[in-house]
Amino acid sequence: MAGRLGPPSAERVGATDPAEKAGGQAKSSQKIEDLMEMMKKLQKAGSLEPRVEVLINRINEVQQAKKKASEELGEARTVWEALQKEMDSLSGEEVRLKETLNKKQETLRILRLHCQEKESEAQRKQTMLQECKERISALNSQIEDEKNKQRQLRLDFEEQLEDLMGQHKDLWEFHRPEQMAQEIGALDSSKEQLLREEKLVEAKLEDVKHRLCSQFGADGCSTTAEGLFLRSQEAAAAVHMFEEENRKAQELLEAAAQHHEQLQQKCQQLQQKRQRLKEELETLGVQIPAQAQSKQDEGAGPGELANPKLLGVSKEKDPGLPTKQGHTMPS
Numbered sequence: 001m002a003g004r005l006g007p008p009s010a011e012r013v014g015a016t017d018p019a020e021k022a023g024g025q026a027k028s029s030q031k032i033e034d035l036m037e038m039m040k041k042l043q044k045a046g047s048l049e050p051r052v053e054v055l056i057n058r059i060n061e062v063q064q065a066k067k068k069a070s071e072e073l074g075e076a077r078t079v080w081e082a083l084q085k086e087m088d089s090l091s092g093e094e095v096r097l098k099e100t101l102n103k104k105q106e107t108l109r110i111l112r113l114h115c116q117e118k119e120s121e122a123q124r125k126q127t128m129l130q131e132c133k134e135r136i137s138a139l140n141s142q143i144e145d146e147k148n149k150q151r152q153l154r155l156d157f158e159e160q161l162e163d164l165m166g167q168h169k170d171l172w173e174f175h176r177p178e179q180m181a182q183e184i185g186a187l188d189s190s191k192e193q194l195l196r197e198e199k200l201v202e203a204k205l206e207d208v209k210h211r212l213c214s215q216f217g218a219d220g221c222s223t224t225a226e227g228l229f230l231r232s233q234e235a236a237a238a239v240h241m242f243e244e245e246n247r248k249a250q251e252l253l254e255a256a257a258q259h260h261e262q263l264q265q266k267c268q269q270l271q272q273k274r275q276r277l278k279e280e281l282e283t284l285g286v287q288i289p290a291q292a293q294s295k296q297d298e299g300a301g302p303g304e305l306a307n308p309k310l311l312g313v314s315k316e317k318d319p320g321l322p323t324k325q326g327h328t329m330p331s
Contacts, residue, residue: 031062161277167270194249201241208234 035058173179211234 031058031065035059035062157277157280161281164270164273164277168274171267171270197245201238201245205238208238 035055038055038058
């Protein structure tokens with residue numbers, strides 16, 4: 001407030017000092033002019049003596065007025081100098097206050113910028129918080145989905161385990177000694193049937209030979225029987241029948257070998273799958289029931305303890321394989 005009110009007061013003081021000075025000089029000059037006019041009037045009148053005292057009084061008054069004006073002028077100068085000093089101090093204070101104002105304005109601008117930065121930072125943190133909330137909700141949903149998947153996988157695993165136990169049970173039933181004995185009996189009967197058919201073919205050949213011998217006579221039988229038989233339709237039919245029987249027997253053996261290999265591969269796959277499932281169960285900490293474990297051990301027992309020679313003949317025999325007469329072999 002002092003900086004704002006200082007300059008007008010200084011100007012006002014500076015304006016009053018010259019006015020007072022001019023007023024004092026005007027009064028003294030007015031008195032001198034009055035004395036001069038009085039002197040002129042006295043000269044015109046011709047009598048100066050009666051007015052000497054008046055002039056002396058007037059001169060004394062003028063001197064006193066001049067002295068008083070000088071004193072007032074000195075006081076005015078003193079006041080003016082004091083006011084000038086005060087004005088200088090107020091000007092310095094004004095400059096200092098302007099500098100302070102500029103500093104305050106700069107500080108205010110910096111604070112506003114800082115406030116804007118804080119607001120933008122708060123907005124950014126709010127946005128990040130919202131994104132984190134959305135991410136957390138998404139992760140929670142993913143966790144729920146993963147739990148559902150794990151639950152479904154556990155159910156599927158239990159179903160696969162039940163299916164595998166059923167397959168082990170079927171395999172164990174297939175490799176039972178009674179079933180193996182039936183397979184061996186079926187193979188023996190098919191072998192005997194093949195032998196009977198072979199004997200029948202040999203008998204047919206002998207019959208053909210006897211017929212040829214009876215046709216060409218006993219003398220030429222020893223020399224021409226073989227050549228005539230080889231050139232006859234019966235020989236061609238017999239050769240064709242032998243070839244057909246041989247081809248069927250080879251096909252039967254190949255089918256039995258393929259079936260044997262398929263069964264071996266299936267057994268290996270089932271054993272590997274069983275071992276893998278056992279490892280997974282041990283990893284998951286799931287214990288197999290004692291009844292199921294005993295069934296699996298029993299299912300693995302006959303297949304592992306059976307004679308390999310018997311398995312090579314009987315267990316790979318497919319019940320659906322055809323014999324050379326076109327009949328299916330019993331299972």
